[in-house]
Amino acid sequence: MVNETNEVDAPRVLRVALLGCGTVGAQVARTMLTQREDLAAKSGCELDLVGVAVHDAGRPRPGIPDELLTDDPEALVADGGADIVIELIGGIDPPRRLVLSAIDRGASVVTANKALLAKHGEEIYAAAEREGVDIYYEAAVAGAIPIVRPLRESLVGDQILTIMGIVNGTTNYILDKMTTEHQDFATALATAQRLGFAEADPTADIEGFDAASKAAILASLAYHSTVRIDDVYREGITGVTSEDIEAAESMGCVIRLLAIARLDEAGRIEVRVHPATVAREHPLAMVQGANNAIFVEAANAGRLMFMGPGAGGSPTASAVTGDLVTVARNRLRGVENPAHSVYQGLPVAPMSETRTRYHLRFQVVDQPGVLAAAAGLLAGNRVSIHSVHQHAPRADDRPTGTAVLSMVTHLAREADVMACIAELERTGYVHGQVRFMRAEGL
Ligand SMILES: NC(=O)c1ccc[n+]([C@@H]2O[C@H](COP(=O)([O-])OP(=O)(O)OC[C@H]3O[C@@H](n4cnc5c(N)ncnc54)[C@H](OP(=O)(O)O)[C@@H]3O)[C@@H](O)[C@H]2O)c1
Numbered sequence: 030m031v032n033e034t035n036e037v038d039a040p041r042v043l044r045v046a047l048l049g050c051g052t053v054g055a056q057v058a059r060t061m062l063t064q065r066e067d068l069a070a071k072s073g074c075e076l077d078l079v080g081v082a083v084h085d086a087g088r089p090r091p092g093i094p095d096e097l098l099t100d101d102p103e104a105l106v107a108d109g110g111a112d113i114v115i116e117l118i119g120g121i122d123p124p125r126r127l128v129l130s131a132i133d134r135g136a137s138v139v140t141a142n143k144a145l146l147a148k149h150g151e152e153i154y155a156a157a158e159r160e161g162v163d164i165y166y167e168a169a170v171a172g173a174i175p176i177v178r179p180l181r182e183s184l185v186g187d188q189i190l191t192i193m194g195i196v197n198g199t200t201n202y203i204l205d206k207m208t209t210e211h212q213d214f215a216t217a218l219a220t221a222q223r224l225g226f227a228e229a230d231p232t233a234d235i236e237g238f239d240a241a242s243k244a245a246i247l248a249s250l251a252y253h254s255t256v257r258i259d260d261v262y263r264e265g266i267t268g269v270t271s272e273d274i275e276a277a278e279s280m281g282c283v284i285r286l287l288a289i290a291r292l293d294e295a296g297r298i299e300v301r302v303h304p305a306t307v308a309r310e311h312p313l314a315m316v317q318g319a320n321n322a323i324f325v326e327a328a329n330a331g332r333l334m335f336m337g338p339g340a341g342g343s344p345t346a347s348a349v350t351g352d353l354v355t356v357a358r359n360r361l362r363g364v365e366n367p368a369h370s371v372y373q374g375l376p377v378a379p380m381s382e383t384r385t386r387y388h389l390r391f392q393v394v395d396q397p398g399v400l401a402a403a404a405g406l407l408a409g410n411r412v413s414i415h416s417v418h419q420h421a422p423r424a425d426d427r428p429t430g431t432a433v434l435s436m437v438t439h440l441a442r443e444a445d446v447m448a449c450i451a452e453l454e455r456t457g458y459v460h461g462q463v464r465f466m467r468a469e470g471l
Pocket residue numbers: 048049050051052053054082083084085086088100102116117118119120123141142143144168169172339340341342345
């Protein structure tokens with residue numbers, strides 16, 4: 030769009046193709062159609078919605094003219110002459126094919142597809158760089174909350190020390206219900222499904238896959254390195270019991286599913302998703318219901334907290350529309366954002382070498398010397414204890430003549446703590462399993 034005299038021939042209209050018209054896409058389409066003038070004024074040109082690809086083009090879609098609908102997304106991308114393609118279908122294929130095809134045709138892309146970027150980001154960012162087009166994806170992490178752009182632009186001159194976030198609303202809703210209403214996991218999940226906070230198939234959320242995709246994207250942005258979903262250590266919340274919630278409460282803590290990315294002392298990226306004990310005073314402990322929040326600690330900026338709705342049609346469409354306007358402005362000026370910076374190329378640390386604090390809970394024979402023996406066993410594995418609490422087992426727990434030891438460690442290596450747990454379970458004085466929860470912000 031830059032002419033021979035180096036002036037930009039600003040088009041008066043940019044053509045936009047929308048792929049997907051579900052929860053998010055329908056809201057984006059309606060915003061584009063009802064706020065045309067406002068978006069044009071903000072962008073500097075008309076944004077003309079030239080087509081909307083769906084699976085079932087026969088289904089009525091209130092507010093969206095039938096003539097825009099097509100069930101052939103490939104043809105819309107190939108023949109629609111779109112300057113900007115918004116991908117809101119979700120999943121890996123056909124979105125990967127469609128996004129690459131749009132880029133090959135010189136279109137800029139806006140997407141909310143975390144699964145696609147966490148798996149094939151490298152290929153997509155490289156294609157965008159090669160073709161000199163934009164790829165924007167604010168909505169892929171934490172819906173309406175601006176976090177991609179702050180990491181990509183506002184904080185790019187700083188050094189990110191830690192990112193710790195609640196990036197999945199479904200699991201936060203379930204853990205919150207388990208805490209505040211003392212529901213067990215199955216009841217809380219059923220409540221979430223009934224109220225539309227969880228899918229009929231909740232696997233991606235409750236097993237942590239969704240949060241792991243977002244963790245990969247955040248780690249990649251923060252540390253200018255390639256981090257894929259397969260690099261992310263992942264544990265969901267299906268194993269969290271009412272007893273775990275009670276034990277956390279008794280220590281003045283709550284349990285949250287956290288996505289964590291930080292640099293370790295060896296300059297590697299720690300990137301993990303798992304339930305964690307969080308002190309009630311920590312800003313992340315205060316995030317209730319299906320909200321999301323991301324806590325960022327940077328060398329110069331200090332501690333920042335981003336919070337708000339992490340999903341839903343309107344909130345997510347807000348982020349998508351923001352990207353659309355930004356991409357349109359860039360095209361008018363004949364510039365594009367650098368696609369993706371991986372200049373640091375840092376390795377990802379194995380989970381076994383992660384260092385954090387741990388809360389261990391186990392039932393022991395109530396005899397003199399047991400506490401000292403357990404403490405000695407931990408010390409022998411380089412794990413030092415920050416605090417110990419002993420109490421009687423719950424009335425319905427067997428056998429009698431036992432006590433529950435609850436220990437919080439200082440920072441310790443994951444492999445050392447796992448070795449302690451295996452050894453403790455082999456001793457004669459520990460009954461049953463050792464429960465453990467990683468602890469953050471204590
Ligand atoms: N929902 C949220 O709150 C949220 C939040 C953040 C990010 N996201 C991301 O946003 C994206 C869209 O999510 P969503 O919740 O809006 O999904 P959705 O409600 O399931 O909508 C998907 C849309 O894609 C269409 N579609 C499916 N397969 C297609 C195909 N082969 N060809 C053409 N169209 C096809 C569907 O058509 P029909 O309408 O005919 O079925 C539907 O319109 C996903 O990447 C998701 O991860 C969603």
